[in-house]
Amino acid sequence: MNYDYLIVGSGLFGSTFACEAAKRGKRVKVIDKRSHIGGNIYTEKIEGINVHKYGAHIFHTNNKKIWGYVNQFAEFNRYTNSPIANYKGEIYNLPFNMNTFNxxxxxxxxxxxREKIEQQKAEAHLGKPTNLEEQAISLIGTDVYLKLIKGYTEKQWGRKATELPPFIIRRLPVRFTYDNNYFNDKYQGIPIGGYTQIIDKMLSSDLIDVELNTDFFSRKDEYLRRYPKIIYTGMIDQFFNYQFGTLEYRSLKFETEVLNQHNFQGNAVVNYTDAETPYTRIIEHKHFEFGDQPKTVITREFPLNWERGDEPYYPMNDEKNNALYRKYKKLADRTPNVLFGGRLGMYQYYDMHQVIAASLAAVAREFDEKASC
Structure with a gap:
C-alpha cells in the first residue's frame, strides 16, 4: 500500500492531522504502541460509566472555531469544572475564591x-519571587499556600516548592467572587459518551488505516525509508536517540476501582493537598456526565518520577529542560520529511484545545493554506 503519511501516535494531534489529510485526498497510516486509539484522552466504558483512563480531561477553550471543530465529532454536555480540595479532612473550593476565603x-x-492576603504577603517580607513558594505567597498569602498549594504541588512535580521555578504558578487563578468555575473559558464541557468516539470519527475515513500495538522504534529505519512524510508525536529526545541528553518528564500511576455504591465523593475531582496522602486526586468519573448508575468508578492518581521506559505524561518545562529542548528543536527543524507535534514532540504542556489548534496550524503549513483556527 502506498501512503502519503505515516502518523506516529493516535492522540489528538496525530488524529486531527490524519483526519484533515484524508479530507485532502491523502492516504494515511496511523500507528500506535498502545492497544487502543486516542492517546491519553481514551475513555473506556465500565459499569455504564465512561472512565477517563489517563486522568481527568475537561475540554475548555475561548476559541469559537476550535469549539466548533471538536463539536462536529461529539455532542458536549454542560459540565463545569469545579474541583474541591481536601486538606486533612477540611474541604475547600477551587479555584481560590470567596468561598475558599470564607x-x-x-x-x-x-x-x-484582599486585606487578609495583603497582610500575609507583608508579613512574609518577600522581594521578587525566585521560586514557586515565593511566587505563590506573593499571589495568595501563606495560609492558602500552606494548605492548598504546597503539598499538592510538591507531590505533582516531585520537588520542593523552593526548587521549582516561579513561572509554574504565575497564572494561579484567584477570584474575589463566589464562583467555583475553575476555567474562565467561554466554552466548556465533556463529550456525551466519552472522548474515544472523537478519535474514532477522526480516523473513520477509508483513506486512513490504523495499526495498534506497534512500536515506531522497532522499525524506525524502515519507516523513515518507506514513508514520504512522517508526523511524529512521541518524545522528541527519543527520536534522536537522546544524543544531547534526556529531557525530564513526569509520569503517573492510576488505580481504578469499581465501588458498589451510588456516590463516593459527590464531585468529579477532589484534590488531596496535604503532603501525607500519596495521591494528588481522586476522580469519580460518573459525575463528568451527571451519571445515575447504581455503582461508581473512582481513580486515584499518583505522580511518579519518570525514567526511560516509563510512560511520559507531561514535560518538566524548567530552564534546564527548555534549553535542552531547544537543541532538539534545531535538530528537528533540519530533519527532512518529519514533522514533530503534540505534547511530547513539541515538549509543551498543552491542553486539548491547544493540541488541536497546533495540529490544524501544522495542516495549514503542510498544505500551504491559511490557518483556520
Whole structure:
C-alpha cells in the first residue's frame, strides 16, 4: 500500500492531522504502541460509566472555531469544572475564591479577603519571587499556600516548592467572587459518551488505516525509508536517540476501582493537598456526565518520577529542560520529511484545545493554506 503519511501516535494531534489529510485526498497510516486509539484522552466504558483512563480531561477553550471543530465529532454536555480540595479532612473550593476565603478566615467581602492576603504577603517580607513558594505567597498569602498549594504541588512535580521555578504558578487563578468555575473559558464541557468516539470519527475515513500495538522504534529505519512524510508525536529526545541528553518528564500511576455504591465523593475531582496522602486526586468519573448508575468508578492518581521506559505524561518545562529542548528543536527543524507535534514532540504542556489548534496550524503549513483556527 502506498501512503502519503505515516502518523506516529493516535492522540489528538496525530488524529486531527490524519483526519484533515484524508479530507485532502491523502492516504494515511496511523500507528500506535498502545492497544487502543486516542492517546491519553481514551475513555473506556465500565459499569455504564465512561472512565477517563489517563486522568481527568475537561475540554475548555475561548476559541469559537476550535469549539466548533471538536463539536462536529461529539455532542458536549454542560459540565463545569469545579474541583474541591481536601486538606486533612477540611474541604475547600477551587479555584481560590470567596468561598475558599470564607472557609479559611470567615471573611465575607472581597475587601476583607484582599486585606487578609495583603497582610500575609507583608508579613512574609518577600522581594521578587525566585521560586514557586515565593511566587505563590506573593499571589495568595501563606495560609492558602500552606494548605492548598504546597503539598499538592510538591507531590505533582516531585520537588520542593523552593526548587521549582516561579513561572509554574504565575497564572494561579484567584477570584474575589463566589464562583467555583475553575476555567474562565467561554466554552466548556465533556463529550456525551466519552472522548474515544472523537478519535474514532477522526480516523473513520477509508483513506486512513490504523495499526495498534506497534512500536515506531522497532522499525524506525524502515519507516523513515518507506514513508514520504512522517508526523511524529512521541518524545522528541527519543527520536534522536537522546544524543544531547534526556529531557525530564513526569509520569503517573492510576488505580481504578469499581465501588458498589451510588456516590463516593459527590464531585468529579477532589484534590488531596496535604503532603501525607500519596495521591494528588481522586476522580469519580460518573459525575463528568451527571451519571445515575447504581455503582461508581473512582481513580486515584499518583505522580511518579519518570525514567526511560516509563510512560511520559507531561514535560518538566524548567530552564534546564527548555534549553535542552531547544537543541532538539534545531535538530528537528533540519530533519527532512518529519514533522514533530503534540505534547511530547513539541515538549509543551498543552491542553486539548491547544493540541488541536497546533495540529490544524501544522495542516495549514503542510498544505500551504491559511490557518483556520
Amino acid at each position: 472557609k479559611l478566615w470567615g471573611v465575607v467581602t472581597p475587601e476583607e479577603a
